Amino acid sequence: MxxxxxxxxxxxxxxxxxxxxxxxxxxxxxxxxxxxxxERGFTTFRVGVVDLGAGQAGRQLTTAFEHSSDLAVSRYATLAALRKAVARGELNVGVVLPSGMDVTEGRGGTVAVGVMAEQANSSQQAAATAVSSVIAGQGAKVQAARFASVHGSGTFEENLARAGSLQPHVAQVGLRSQTADSSHNVLPEGxxxxxxxxxxxxxxxxxxxxxxxxxxxxxxxxxxxxxxxxxxxxxxxxxxxxxxxxxxxxxxxxxxxxxxxxxxxxxxxxxxxxxxxxxxxxxxxxxxxxxxxxxxxxxxxxxxxxxxxxxxxxxxxxxxxxxxxxxxxxxxxxxxxxxxxxxxxxxxxxxxxxxxxxxxxxxxxxxxxxxxxxxxxxxxxxxxx
Amino acid sequence: MRNAFVIAHKDLRQRLRDRSAIVLGLVAPLAIAALMSVAFKGSDTFHFTMGVVDVDRGPVAAGLLKALDAPGLRQIVTVKTIASKRSAADAVRAKSVAAALVVPAGFSASIEGGDPLSLVTLTSVNQTVAGDITSSIATSFIAQLNADRLSVATALAAGVPTSQSAHLEALAAGFQIPERAVQRSIGAHKLKTISYYSPGMAIFFLLFTISFTARSFFVDRAQGMIERIRAAPVRPLEILAGKAMSVLVYGVASLGTVAVITSAAFGANWGAPAAAALLGLAMVVAVVCVTALVMCIARTQRQAEGISSIAVFGLALLGGNFIFLSSSPPVMRTVALFTPNGWAMRGFTDLSTIGGGLGTVAEPVLAILSFSVVAGSAAALLARRAVAA
Structure with a gap:
């Protein structure tokens, strides 16, 4: 007592x-x-986009980023601001939409979309790879439009619209993810x-x-x-x-x-x-x-x-x-x-x-x-x- | 002003005699910086082994293997060929590969048909980044296959006869997606863990000065020291200025020593010396002002200890000394900018990544000094009451 x-x-x-x-x-x-x-949000990558005058093609690519469930997109007004945000780690990856993207695509050229990510940073590299696959998916429509214009009929713009409407209906080569090891050795997120x-x-x-x-x-x-x-x-x-x-x-x-x-x-x-x-x-x-x-x-x-x-x-x-x-x-x-x-x-x-x-x-x-x-x-x- | 120097000198001697001041000002930030340096050694680079199972053995699978051997990918992925899907799953579980990619039997043949097969990734819940990269590499490869399929479908829809499908497929295989990602320089150094947490911990332990100084003021008062000093021709503000100066000297010595040792011993990048020194000095001034404010708000030693402890941990948490706030939600990054240490952390981050000199820290220094002016003015208004009490 x-x-x-x-x-x-x-x-x-x-x-x-x-x-x-x-x-x-x-x-x-x-x-x-x-x-x-x-500690939340490990499953989505923070992506910053700066548009240097890419036109309609740039806007479409940005929309494609926004529709991707892996990416959380923020827009930046200047290249310097985007750079600073990536350097500070506020973004996993920065995307630079080049000027004249529309014109380059219309003329049959290849558009190089700038991706800013630190090579030695794993999360930034993972984010860059995720961004690259969205860019490739978007580029598929441009390739299809260009191909159809060369080997079929119609203008590039007409075929771009055609490819866009066909894309959901063409059977796609898919990717299935299977979890081989489900025994977590870390705590859940958040x-x-x-x-x-x-x-x-x-x-x-x-x-x-x-x-x-x-x-x-x-x-x-x-x-x-x-x-x-x-x-x-x-x-x-x-x-x-x-x-x-x-x-x-x-x-x-x-x-x-x-x-x-x-x-x-x-x-x-x-x-x-x-x-x-x-x-x-x-x-x-x-x-x-x-x-x-x-x-x-x-x-x-x-x-x-x-x-x-x-x-x-x-x-x-x-x-x-x-x-x-x-x-x-x-x-x-x-x-x-x-x-x-x-x-x-x-x-x-x-x-x-x-x-x-x-x-x-x-x-x-x-x-x-x-x-x-x-x-x-x-x-x-x-x-x- | 001479009186203030005498008081500052006495306070500093008193503080240096107490070993806990050395522990907080030097040993603790260095010990924790060393710990972080060792803990994250080697984690600044990322590389993993990916298992690849080629059951297909067709031309498309061969194309995939060739793509995986690209120089750009070699920096982050080592490819290891595995005989079967089951062995690959075992390898993922045994952690001999971080993830695996399986090209199923008949994959190449199915690409030309109406019902193409899928690639399969085998992942581990503990290797999410490796799993994500594997999926993204596979997705990029598949994107070209799907682009070719879409090209053929669009050409057929644009009027090419169906009988020419095979010819179109052959032609499409020669095309390349005309939008591609190219690596662009950030124009900044990588933010190393040690470069963030060295100033982070140095500032965190610097904040403890608030508690020490506030407590010593009330101990002095309880022992009648302040009354005795006031019996001499010393103004109340001189007493506060003396205390403030001792904090300033102690803070500058602590921050400076930690900066030099972490740079030399652990490779921390504090940025250009002049800019880092200015930023550090501004932060010490802010600590002086917060200390003065705490001494003026509190009425007892107990209150001073309470308020200063809450101030220390509140500022450290909100300002990002413990947690790398850059990856947190924007609201938390905004809240950090209401604290002087939040601005200091931003300044040191910019110095270590973007580089530059005084121009880089101009905004953070101005923000910290504005905070100091507000806290210092409030302290000055309350000073007379605090000393007279």
């Missing part, structure tokens, strides 16, 4: 601090919203990506930052005062552990609820998700208490804590999927608990995993939680003594 009373006091101190509430409640939700919105990764990131980060409250408690001499009464060291440590675990669990639960209700995140198998959340809260509680015993001043905790939390989050795949880094970095990443937690969420959200499929990750997280909690307990016993 005394442990619960100690936990209640610690939690009350944290909850009274509006700044802490901002970091526990508001900040994670904002980050989930921003990262989720930014909020289903940002919510679980930010849960892992913020529960740990806030726990580290909350370590400052143990330092304050130490500095205020509260542990000495508690031990002056009939309170054992074990009870104090149990109370602090309970407080840190409750706060971590509350934050994780809040992110799960907000993610599910506001952002439509499906958290997968309920039992597996509950165990994972609880275990991660234990990892966070252990890390938080450990930081409270490792650092000497609240300033150190607030300087080194967030830095360590951000670095571990990056290494562990909270900021970007570990699937995109080298295998060495992936192995290094798995020295952090974050990587195992993100792996478990990936299994639950992307592969309909169950508690048995994430058992290895849960075991590793359990080991991390035990390591942190035991180390923190040993150090805290010294502090309280």
């Amino acid at each position: 005394r442990a619960i009373a100690i936990a209640r006091v610690s939690i009350r101190r944290i909850v009274r601090d509006r700044t802490a509430l901002f970091f526990i409640v508001v900040l994670p939700v904002i980050v989930i919203l921003i990262v989720g919105a930014a 909020f289903s990506y940002s919510a679980p990764t930010m849960l892992v990131f913020f529960v740990f980060l806030n726990a580290l930052a909350a370590g400052a409250s143990i330092i304050e408690t130490r500095q205020l001499g509260m542990y000495e005062r508690m031990t002056a009464g009939p309170v054992r060291r074990g009870t104090i440590i149990a109370g602090e552990t309970l407080a840190y675990f409750t706060m971590a669990l509350l934050q994780a639960t809040l992110i799960v609820v907000v993610g599910g209700v506001a952002f439509g995140v499906s958290w997968g198998d309920p039992l597996a998700a509950t165990v994972l959340v609880a275990l991660w809260a234990l990892v966070g509680a252990g890390a938080g208490m450990l930081s409270g015993t490792l650092f000497h001043t609240p300033e150190q905790a607030s300087a080194i804590g967030p830095t360590a939390g951000i670095a571990l989050g990056m290494l562990g795949g909270c900021m970007w999927p570990l699937a995109i880094v080298s295998s060495t970095m992936r192995q290094i990443g798995h020295l952090t608990p974050q990587a195992w937690a993100v792996d478990a969420w990936t299994s639950l959200l992307s592969r309909s995993g169950t508690i048995s499929s994430i058992a290895p990750q849960l075991a590793v997280l359990g080991a991390f939680a035990a390591l942190f909690l035991v180390s923190a307990t040993v150090r805290l016993r010294r502090v309280v003594a």
